[in-house]
Amino acid sequence: MSNDDEFYDAVTGLDSDESSESMSEASFKEATGMDYGSQTKNGSIRRENGTKKHRTALPAPMFPRNSVSIWGILKKCIGLELSKITMPIAFNEPLSFLQRISEYMEHTYLLNKACTLPDSIQRMQAVAAFAVSAVASQWDRTGKPFNPLLGETYELTREDQGYRLVSEQVSHHPPVSAFHAESLAGDFVFHGSIYPKLKFWGKSVEAEPKGTITMELLKFNEAYTWSNPFCCVHNIILGSLWIEQYGTVEIINHSTGDKCVLNFKPCGMFGKELHRVEGYIQDKSKRKHCVIYGKWTECMWSVDPQTFENHRKNEKKGESRKHRPEEERKENDDSDDMPESQDTVSVIPGSTLLWRIASRPTHSTTMYNFTSFAMSLNEMEPGMEATLPPTDGRLRPDIRAMENGLMDEASREKERLEQKQRESRKERAKSQEEWSTRWFQQGNNPFTGSPDWLYTGGYFNRNYATLPNIY
Numbered sequence: 001m002s003n004d005d006e007f008y009d010a011v012t013g014l015d016s017d018e019s020s021e022s023m024s025e026a027s028f029k030e031a032t033g034m035d036y037g038s039q040t041k042n043g044s045i046r047r048e049n050g051t052k053k054h055r056t057a058l059p060a061p062m063f064p065r066n067s068v069s070i071w072g073i074l075k076k077c078i079g080l081e082l083s084k085i086t087m088p089i090a091f092n093e094p095l096s097f098l099q100r101i102s103e104y105m106e107h108t109y110l111l112n113k114a115c116t117l118p119d120s121i122q123r124m125q126a127v128a129a130f131a132v133s134a135v136a137s138q139w140d141r142t143g144k145p146f147n148p149l150l151g152e153t154y155e156l157t158r159e160d161q162g163y164r165l166v167s168e169q170v171s172h173h174p175p176v177s178a179f180h181a182e183s184l185a186g187d188f189v190f191h192g193s194i195y196p197k198l199k200f201w202g203k204s205v206e207a208e209p210k211g212t213i214t215m216e217l218l219k220f221n222e223a224y225t226w227s228n229p230f231c232c233v234h235n236i237i238l239g240s241l242w243i244e245q246y247g248t249v250e251i252i253n254h255s256t257g258d259k260c261v262l263n264f265k266p267c268g269m270f271g272k273e274l275h276r277v278e279g280y281i282q283d284k285s286k287r288k289h290c291v292i293y294g295k296w297t298e299c300m301w302s303v304d305p306q307t308f309e310n311h312r313k314n315e316k317k318g319e320s321r322k323h324r325p326e327e328e329r330k331e332n333d334d335s336d337d338m339p340e341s342q343d344t345v346s347v348i349p350g351s352t353l354l355w356r357i358a359s360r361p362t363h364s365t366t367m368y369n370f371t372s373f374a375m376s377l378n379e380m381e382p383g384m385e386a387t388l389p390p391t392d393g394r395l396r397p398d399i400r401a402m403e404n405g406l407m408d409e410a411s412r413e414k415e416r417l418e419q420k421q422r423e424s425r426k427e428r429a430k431s432q433e434e435w436s437t438r439w440f441q442q443g444n445n446p447f448t449g450s451p452d453w454l455y456t457g458g459y460f461n462r463n464y465a466t467l468p469n470i471y
């Protein structure tokens with residue numbers, strides 16, 4: 001089957017015709033290829049029981065981005081924050097930033113697993129795998145999500161995965177998004193606030209997702225905190241865009257003093273370190289219990305520190321005898337292309353698999369490189385209209401138009417919403433009214449003390465009478 005055929009299957013696949021059935025089954029099979037979690041297995045079993053099936057494609061393929069350099073536009077944005085940058089809509093993806101950060105939840109089965117593990121080091125392994133998996137969907141995602149409007153919310157309830165999430169745009173300048181997720185069985189809460197700080201580095205844009213992420217495993221009375229790695233978009237002047245994530249992520253278990261230090265490696269001159277993550281878990285007496293290694297685009301493994309060191313020594317010996325010219329990166333003054341070398345993670349004997357990425361749906365490349373999970377985020381499921389608050393991102397007409405391929409309408413609607421937002425701000429200023437957030441309150445993170453936004457509760461009581469009209 002040619003790619004085109006596959007694509008049309010995907011599109012018609014939105015209805016409940018046969019092609020949809022076969023396509024989503026195919027992606028389920030792909031995903032279950034490895035026995036590393038109950039996520040997809042449960043999914044397919046429950047689907048036979050008649051639970052919700054999520055869409056695995058968008059209603060329309062993406063509008064081709066013309067080859068004009070985005071630099072012409074971006075150079076006017078140097079020094080601006082994310083919410084002030086306006087780009088032609090062709091550079092967007094049809095999701096809002098609130099939906100994009102909900103993608104942290106894609107591999108929630110790792111948390112359900114963590115809740116069953118008796119040993120705190122093992123739980124840290126699962127939490128570390130979750131932290132890496134949470135940013136895996138960023139791979140090749142170079143579209144800019146829509147800036148959420150002040151007061152915009154997004155909810156995601158996944159009964160089959162056992163959690164629900166609510167998020168709110170709590171500040172517009174600077175842009176801050178707060179989220180709170182909880183397991184339906186009361187096993188964990190996962191919350192945080194993200195303030196993306198952008199830096200322009202000439203050929204690239206670097207985003208630092210400022211803010212603390214907190215994972216509480218309630219049964220164990222444990223809280224883990226960390227911050228996400230930097231995310232960099234390369235080649236904004238010339239060449240094709242690509243994503244790199246780097247930096248040190250320190251996960252702290254505040255009850256035991258255990259710590260996991262993960263190093264998201266920058267790709268380096270020859271691209272050898274591309275996407276690699278390496279780190280270790282230590283207890284409060286600084287004893288190393290295990291080494292964690294892999295790639296955020298692929299899989300993560302855990303191994304005993306001694307085995308890791310021995311393996312590394314042997315590898316070094318072998319390497320000095322081999323010269324690998326094919327891995328050397330072609331130097332090019334103008335563009336900063338993604339290094340070619342794509343060798344997968346070589347597994348050290350004795351390692352345990354912690355997590356493996358699910359493969360993307362076949363039509364992903366014509367649909368903003370979305371994962372299957374991302375494809376489902378803006379879906380208006382039957383019955384949702386009656387329960388969603390009027391502020392939910394799924395009700396944004398600009399994003400809806402864009403996912404339907406109606407670019408002019410999307411652009412007009414986006415302009416209208418932003419204008420409406422400016423007007424209400426002016427009105428508030430006139431009457432000296434302060435904006436008040438609805439579901440989150442500014443405070444300090446109870447474990448780190450750093451500034452944070454905390455859920456005040458009540459969203460799922462579904463009393464939405466006093467919400468603002470933002471669309």
Ligand SMILES: CC(C)CCC[C@@H](C)[C@H]1CC[C@H]2[C@@H]3CC=C4C[C@@H](O)CC[C@]4(C)[C@H]3CC[C@]12C
Binds near residue numbers: 143236
């Ligand atoms: C190249 C042009 C069009 C600019 C596009 C910049 C886009 C791709 C940038 C701007 C802000 C960035 C986001 C900022 C913060 C986060 C949170 C982090 O935990 C995961 C990455 C994520 C979600 C970034 C993804 C990439 C991003 C959306």
